[in-house]
Every structure is written in C-alpha cells, then in structure tokens.
Amino acid sequence: MTTAVDPGRTNRRQSSFRDRLHQFDLKGVPYVLVAPFFLLFAVFGLFPMGYTVYASLHEWSTRKPDRTFVGLDNYKFLLFDYDRFPWSIVNTLGMFVIATVPQLIVALLVANALSKRLRAQLTWRMLVLAPIVTSVVAVGVVFARIWGQEYGMINGFLGLFGVDNINWQAERWSSWIAISSMVDWRWMGYNSLIFLAAMQTIPKQLYEAAAIDGASSRQQFWKITVPQLKPVIIFVTFISTVGGMMLFVEPMMFGSGTFSGGSTGQFQTTSMVLIDLLRTHGNYGMSAAAGWLLFIVIALLAGLNFLVVNRIQGNK
Amino acid sequence: MSTVLKPPAPTKPAPAKSETPKRPKRRKGASAQVLQPTALTRIGLIAVIALSIFPLYWMIVIASRNTAAASQFPPALIPGGNLGANIERALTDPQANLLLGLQNSFIITGTVTVSVVLISTLAGFAFAKLKFRGSKFLMFLVMATMMVPIQHLGLVPMYLMMVELEWLDTYQAAILPFLVNGFGIFLMRQYTLQSVPDEIIEAARIDGASTLRIWWSIVMPALRPGMVVLGLLTFMLNWNEFLWPFLVLSSETPTIQLAIRQISVGLYSTDLSMVFTGTLISIIPITILFVIFGRQIVSGIMEGSTKS
Numbered sequence: 001m002t003t004a005v006d007p008g009r010t011n012r013r014q015s016s017f018r019d020r021l022h023q024f025d026l027k028g029v030p031y032v033l034v035a036p037f038f039l040l041f042a043v044f045g046l047f048p049m050g051y052t053v054y055a056s057l058h059e060w061s062t063r064k065p066d067r068t069f070v071g072l073d074n075y076k077f078l079l080f081d082y083d084r085f086p087w088s089i090v091n092t093l094g095m096f097v098i099a100t101v102p103q104l105i106v107a108l109l110v111a112n113a114l115s116k117r118l119r120a121q122l123t124w125r126m127l128v129l130a131p132i133v134t135s136v137v138a139v140g141v142v143f144a145r146i147w148g149q150e151y152g153m154i155n156g157f158l159g160l161f162g163v164d165n166i167n168w169q170a171e172r173w174s175s176w177i178a179i180s181s182m183v184d185w186r187w188m189g190y191n192s193l194i195f196l197a198a199m200q201t202i203p204k205q206l207y208e209a210a211a212i213d214g215a216s217s218r219q220q221f222w223k224i225t226v227p228q229l230k231p232v233i234i235f236v237t238f239i240s241t242v243g244g245m246m247l248f249v250e251p252m253m254f255g256s257g258t259f260s261g262g263s264t265g266q267f268q269t270t271s272m273v274l275i276d277l278l279r280t281h282g283n284y285g286m287s288a289a290a291g292w293l294l295f296i297v298i299a300l301l302a303g304l305n306f307l308v309v310n311r312i313q314g315n316k
Numbered sequence: 317m318s319t320v321l322k323p324p325a326p327t328k329p330a331p332a333k334s335e336t337p338k339r340p341k342r343r344k345g346a347s348a349q350v351l352q353p354t355a356l357t358r359i360g361l362i363a364v365i366a367l368s369i370f371p372l373y374w375m376i377v378i379a380s381r382n383t384a385a386a387s388q389f390p391p392a393l394i395p396g397g398n399l400g401a402n403i404e405r406a407l408t409d410p411q412a413n414l415l416l417g418l419q420n421s422f423i424i425t426g427t428v429t430v431s432v433v434l435i436s437t438l439a440g441f442a443f444a445k446l447k448f449r450g451s452k453f454l455m456f457l458v459m460a461t462m463m464v465p466i467q468h469l470g471l472v473p474m475y476l477m478m479v480e481l482e483w484l485d486t487y488q489a490a491i492l493p494f495l496v497n498g499f500g501i502f503l504m505r506q507y508t509l510q511s512v513p514d515e516i517i518e519a520a521r522i523d524g525a526s527t528l529r530i531w532w533s534i535v536m537p538a539l540r541p542g543m544v545v546l547g548l549l550t551f552m553l554n555w556n557e558f559l560w561p562f563l564v565l566s567s568e569t570p571t572i573q574l575a576i577r578q579i580s581v582g583l584y585s586t587d588l589s590m591v592f593t594g595t596l597i598s599i600i601p602i603t604i605l606f607v608i609f610g611r612q613i614v615s616g617i618m619e620g621s622t623k624s
C-alpha cells in the first residue's frame with residue numbers, strides 16, 4: 001500500500017491502521033467498484049419502473065395534475081374503450097412477424113455463406129454489416145422515399161409489370177411490409193454475424209463425418225447447422241421480440257414524423273400510442289399503464305417463445 | 317434501441333475458436349467440400365450485399381445531385397457534382413441546426429461512451445477477479461437488467477423526473493439514463509476473465525499492490541482491446557439514439573438525429589437534396605469509425621454473442 005501514514009504514530013497503531021486499510025481493500029473496494037452501476041440503476045431504472053406502477057393507477061395528466069387514485073381504470077380504458085391500443089398491439093405483432101421471420105432465415109443463409117472459405121473474410125463481413133452505420137432516422141428518411149407512392153422506386157419497379165402505383169401507407173398490410181423492410185435491412189447483417197459466431201463453435205468433425213456418409217452441403221446445413229444453432233436462434237428470436245415490440249422510430253418516420261401511424265392508425269405501434277399519450281395528450285397515468293401493458297405482452301411472448309421451443313424439442 | 321448491444325447467447329460453446337481454422341492442405345476430401353463456397357453461395361451473398369449497400373449508395377447519389385434526382389425511375393445511380401455545395405448549404409442553414417446537432421451529439425455520446433467504458437471496466441474487473449459476498453447475486457441482477465426494456469417501462473416517470481428537476485433541454489438529462497448499461501459490465505467481465513490470469517493478480521497482491529493499483533497497472537492495459545470494442549459499440553448505439561433525446565430535448569437543443577427528423581418533416585420536407593445531405597452528414601462519424609475499426613466492431617459483435 002503506498003498511502004502515506006502519519007509518521008508520528010507508533011508502529012503498532014500504524015500496523016493496525018494498515019491492517020484495516022488492507023481489510024477494506026479486500027472486502028470493501030469490490031463494492032465500491034460495482035456501486036456506480038447499481039446506484040445509477042436504482043435511480044434511472046428501478047425507481048422509474050416502480051413509479052410507473054404508481055402513476056398507472058392514478059388519473060394524472062397535465063390537465064388534472066392532482067393525482068386521483070383510480071385503480072385499474074387506466075388499464076381498462078386502454079384495453080376496452082380505446083380502440084387504438086388493442087389495434088396497436090395487433091400492428092406491432094404483425095410487423096414483428098413480417099420483419100423477423102424472413103430476416104432470421106436470410107441471416108442464417110448469409111451466415112452459412114460467410115462461414116465458407118472466402119478470401120478477404122473481414123471485407124465480406126463488414127459489407128454485410130454496413131447498414132448498421134445508419135441511424136433509424138436515416139433509414140426512415142431513405143426508405144420513406146423508396147416506398148413513396150408517386151416517385152418511389154418500388155412502385156416504379158412494379159410499374160414495369162403493369163402494377164398501378166400503390167399507396168403503401170394506406171393499408172395495413174402494405175405499410176407493415178414497408179416498415180418491416182426497414183427493420184430487416186438494418187438488422188439482418190448484425191444477426192447473421194451472431195449466427196456466424198455460433199456456427200464457428202460447431203465441431204468440424206460433425207461435418208466431416210456427415211460428408212463421409214455422403215450428406216450434401218444442403219443436408220448438412222439443415223441436419224447439422226440448424227439444430228446445433230437452436231439455442232442461438234432462440235436467443236436472437238427473444239431479443240428480436242423485445243426490440244420488435246418496442247418498434248417506434250421506423251413507423252414514426254414512415255408516417256412523416258407523427259405518432260398517429262397513418263390516417264386510421266393502420267401502422268401505429270404500441271410505443272407510438274405510449275408516446276402519443278405522453279407528449280400529445282400529456283396523460284401520464286394512461287401512458288404509464290400502456291407501458292406496463294406493453295411489458296406484459298413482451299413477457300407473454302417470451303414465455304410463448306420458450307413453450308414453442310420446448311414443444312418442438314419434445315417432438316424430436 | 318437497446319438491442320444493438322446484445323447479451324450473450326445462452327449457449328455452451330466449445331472452447332472458443334476465434335477464427336475459422338485455416339487448413340494448410342487443400343485436399344479434395346470431405347472437409348474441403350464443407351468449406352468451399354459454391355457459385356450459388358457467392359451469387360446469393362453478392363445479391364444480399366448489393367441490397368445492403370444500395371440504400372446507402374443511393375443516399376450519397378441524391379446528396380450529390382438535386383431534389384429532382386430522387387424522383388427518377390429508373391433510379392439515379394451516378395453521383396453528381398453538387399455534394400460540396402449541398403453540404404455547405406445544409407451546414408450553414410440556420411434553421412436546419414445541423415451543426416448544433418452534431419456538436420450536441422458529440423458531447424452527449426462522448427460523455428456516455430467514456431463513462432460506460434470506465435464504469436464497466438471497474439465493475440467487470442470486480443465481478444471477474446474479486447471475491448466478495450453476494451457477487452453472484454449482483455451479477456445476476458446485472459444480467460437481468462439486460463433483459464428488461466427499462467427504457468420503455470420507466471419512460472413516463474423518468475420524463476416527469478426531468479421535468480421536476482427542470483432538466484429538460486440539458487445535457488445531464490440526455491446523458492444520465494444511458495450510463496446504466498449491463499451489457500458493458502457483462503462484456504468487460506468476459507474480457508477480464510479471458511485476458512487477466514489469476515496468478516498475476518495474486519503475485520501483485522503479495523507484492524503489496526492495492527486493488528485499485530492492480531486495476532490500473534495490470535487489468536486496464538490488458539483490457540485495452542476490449543475497452544475499444546465496448547467504446548465503439550456504445551458510441552454507435554448512443555449516436556443513433558432517438559426516443560429519449562426526443563422526449564427531453566427540443567428543436568432548440570437537438571441531437572443530430574432530432575435535427576434530421578426536423579428537416580425531413582418540417583420546413584424542408586420537399587427539399588430532398590437538403591434532407592438527404594443532412595442524413596448523409598449524420599452517418600459520416602459512424603461510417604468513419606466503421607471503416608477504421610471494422611475489425612474490432614465485427615469481432616465485438618461476434619464475441620459478445622458467444623462468450624460465456
């Protein structure tokens with residue numbers, strides 16, 4: 001220990017002080033090192049989450065700042081009397097499915113391709129990952145243009161086959177496809193690198209044995225790679241669920257920066273309802289309730305995810 | 317969104333092989349067949365990459381031409397000569413606020429990055445190498461925070477907290493909530509376990525080094541590559557953050573993302589060369605990092621997902 005000790009002290013006192021300092025160094029310092037995270041988490045994580053429960057049970061808005069306890073009324077209103085809320089869950093789920101299923105399949109195939117013997121490995125990986133440099137706002141700006149009704153290049157391309165210009169914003173299905181394309185474009189490469197990392201941990205002997213038995217590379221992919229990757233696939237699905245259920249910026253940018261998700265809320269996600277309640281209506285209680293309902297939906301989906309996976313594994 | 321930083325896969329991977337093993341012999345046997353890409357593989361991969369790059373490329377094309385080019389079909393594919401003029405116009409336009417947005421984003425993102433790396437390195441070291449009561453439980457709590465969408469659940473009270481503290485439009489409001497980052501601690505714990513042998517720490521202790529001294533002189537130097545990776549991922553994530561800055565900041569004090577939204581939906585919504593140029597400017601800092609540190613970013617994403 002380099003700490004200077006007062007030279008006036010006796011040797012005995014000096015050593016006991018050193019002992020205590022040493023004890024603190026061993027027993028106390030570890031807590032000091034991990035304390036910043038837990039302090040910050042308490043203030044900016046735990047406290048707000050708990051306070052959300054309190055807020056959600058009160059009638060509380062900019063217009064009615066005296067918090068009146070109303071029990072579960074906010075939750076009831078959102079679920080049964082505010083059509084936009086249940087629809088927003090349908091929209092969010094729909095976009096999540098459209099965005100996630102094709103994305104994970106393509107990411108698996110891309111990871112498989114990247115795992116082959118390629119020259120300039122890093123360059124390939126970086127090219128696949130490149131969309132990650134953009135922000136979601138930037139993606140929204142560019143893709144809103146690509147999916148534009150009058151001059152968008154998707155409609156231009158479909159026009160070559162005689163398809164009339166589609167107003168992608170107008171319908172539920174079409175707006176979902178456009179928004180999902182933004183999610184897919186930005187995250188596919190990222191997820192394929194996660195799959196690639198997991199593929200590299202699969203023992204090579206499995207493939208060698210399969211090749212000797214005459215399995216084609218397609219058979220090897222479906223019979224060895226995919227089953228071996230199951231834990232990672234489950235994990236990526238889980239993370240995509242959490243991310244997908246909180247979808248906000250893409251649909252907001254698609255709807256010209258508004259929270260209403262189109263003329264009838266056809267692409268309004270639950271996060272947009274939450275922010276709409278908070279910012280446009282200043283209704284804190286209702287917005288907090290929407291936050292908890294969204295959390296419950298995510299938790300249910302995560303549970304469902306594991307159930308389905310168990311069922312699939314059980315059948316094998 | 318918080319999903320850029322992903323916690324690990326719940327796998328038990330075989331002993332880490334960081335790179336595909338290079339086989340010295342190219343034989344026609346079984347294993348060579350496994351690794352050789354077919355023509356179809358290459359074509360497919362190139363097609364996917366073309367789709368990945370095209371929107372980025374097209375953004376540059378429009379930013380270097382004019383608004384009319386954005387409406388052409390077949391789409392404009394050759395860059396024009398207006399890039400310099402467009403950038404100058406975008407940066408100097410007082411209502412676009414791009415320079416202020418860049419400045420604010422650098423201050424906020426820089427502070428968050430330095431703090432997260434520091435907090436995570438300290439805590440990661442403690443969890444990896446120090447014995448203290450409750451460390452397992454505390455680490456479990458850290459992992460749990462990665463699974464819960466804190467941002468959304470606590471949004472309303474956090475916003476109200478900022479209102480009460482009169483912190484709207486301040487840096488601290490935009491910075492403080494993002495210092496909570498379980499992933500960083502998790503990642504640095506893995507790096508410490510991997511790159512700092514127990515023996516060195518014990519030897520230093522016998523020589524009388526204090527815990528902080530050990531951290532400073534032994535752990536930090538060994539963790540430098542890991543700190544770079546965590547710093548890069550944190551910087552990218554926070555540079556692109558939208559929702560929280562949108563709530564607590566305003567068009568008077570924008571981050572670059574808020575400024576881009578502002579010009580794309582407001583005054584300039586029909587001035588597409590302006591919008592695209594601004595968007596291009598907003599991704600330049602991350603693109604530069606990506607080009608310089610591509611190797612670290614790729615390995616950070618891949619390692620963060622399989623280490624356990």
